[in-house]
Amino acid sequence: MALCCSFSCTMRETLFKENFWSTDLTSTAGYDSIIQHLNEGRKNCKEFEDFLKERATIEEKYGKELISLSKKKPCGQTELNTLKRALEVFKQQVDGVGQSHIQLAQTLRDEARKMEDFREKQKLHRKKIELIMDAIHKNRNLQYKKTMEAKRLYEQRCRDKDEAEQAVHRNANLVTQKQQEKLFVKLAQSKSALEDSDRTYQMSVGALEKIREEWQNEHTKACEFFETQECERINYFRNALWLHVNLLSQQCVQSDEKYEEIRRNLEMCSIERDIEYFVNFRKTGSMRPAPVVYENYYNSQRKAAPTRNHAPAPVIGRRGPLPIPVSEPGDPDYATIDGYSLIHH
Numbered sequence: 001m002a003l004c005c006s007f008s009c010t011m012r013e014t015l016f017k018e019n020f021w022s023t024d025l026t027s028t029a030g031y032d033s034i035i036q037h038l039n040e041g042r043k044n045c046k047e048f049e050d051f052l053k054e055r056a057t058i059e060e061k062y063g064k065e066l067i068s069l070s071k072k073k074p075c076g077q078t079e080l081n082t083l084k085r086a087l088e089v090f091k092q093q094v095d096g097v098g099q100s101h102i103q104l105a106q107t108l109r110d111e112a113r114k115m116e117d118f119r120e121k122q123k124l125h126r127k128k129i130e131l132i133m134d135a136i137h138k139n140r141n142l143q144y145k146k147t148m149e150a151k152r153l154y155e156q157r158c159r160d161k162d163e164a165e166q167a168v169h170r171n172a173n174l175v176t177q178k179q180q181e182k183l184f185v186k187l188a189q190s191k192s193a194l195e196d197s198d199r200t201y202q203m204s205v206g207a208l209e210k211i212r213e214e215w216q217n218e219h220t221k222a223c224e225f226f227e228t229q230e231c232e233r234i235n236y237f238r239n240a241l242w243l244h245v246n247l248l249s250q251q252c253v254q255s256d257e258k259y260e261e262i263r264r265n266l267e268m269c270s271i272e273r274d275i276e277y278f279v280n281f282r283k284t285g286s287m288r289p290a291p292v293v294y295e296n297y298y299n300s301q302r303k304a305a306p307t308r309n310h311a312p313a314p315v316i317g318r319r320g321p322l323p324i325p326v327s328e329p330g331d332p333d334y335a336t337i338d339g340y341s342l343i344h345h
Contacts, residue, residue, distance in 0.1 A: 030219075031222070034223065041233050045115055045237060050112075055108055060101070062101050063101030129225055129226070133219070168184060
């Protein structure tokens with residue numbers, strides 16, 4: 001991945017090493033701009049890492065609640081035969097969907113850990129380069145300061161020598177021999193100090209130039225390294241996001257497969273077979289009750305009246321029929337008509 005990224009980066013004209021310089025030797029504006037961008041990129045990776053962890057928590061919670069729902073909540077538990085089997089498959093597949101969401105949660109946590117490892121690995125590698133660059137920046141700025149001080153001293157010695165020469169020429173015919181000797185001594189001292197400061201200044205400039213070249217080389221290498229890292233980071237971030245979306249799509253496919261299993265079982269659900277199964281399993285009999293007919297109370301009483309040769313059957317809770325009177329000699333005659341008693345005189 002790094003080699004491919006590096007190749008793709010070198011094919012471009014807008015390279016880090018060509019665009020983050022400054023005319024001010026002591027300026028770190030270009031370097032600071034790169035470091036700030038890399039820090040922001042690292043922060044963005046951390047934000048996506050946290051996003052994955054939060055999404056994993058949501059998926060895990062949803063999965064557990066689905067499993068709990070499928071196990072604890074009744075759903076057509078008194079159904080029979082094919083519809084019962086379809087409902088059992090329904091609850092099993094809902095449980096499976098919940099399990100797949102829990103598995104997705106674990107996968108997302110694994111991806112978050114990979115992102116964290118990548119981010120920390122880049123941080124450690126960057127730290128080495130940053131330490132080198134911080135040291136060379138410090139050394140460069142210190143040498144530049146020394147060089148500027150040597151230059152200031154050198155320029156001052158030049159002015160001192162010029163003033164001494166002017167004093168000698170100006171007072172050549174105006175001063176005594178002794179005073180003139182003093183002016184020559186001062187001129188000689190100023191020339192000597194100038195020569196010393198000149199050598200120091202030149203040596204300081206030479207040292208600064210070596211440090212400048214070293215800094216430029218290190219800055220170029222740092223830019224190349226940081227650019228490679230940024231290519232890797234963008235590539236890794238993009239691939240991680242791509243993988244995340246693929247995982248979500250795969251989760252949808254898996255869920256749809258489980259829902260399709262439910263649909264297949266519902267297609268096998270037979271209304272006729274379920275009705276037949278219910279009838280055979282719960283039937284109570286095929287004999288229907290006889291019709292209730294009208295019964296005349298009095299007709300039923302006549303049919304129930306006993307003959308003279310048989311003792312009347314005891315009737316519980318109802319008075320028996322009155323006995324037919326028998327006429328004695330001298331008594332009036334009795335007769336019955338339709339159950340009514342008549343007296344003949």
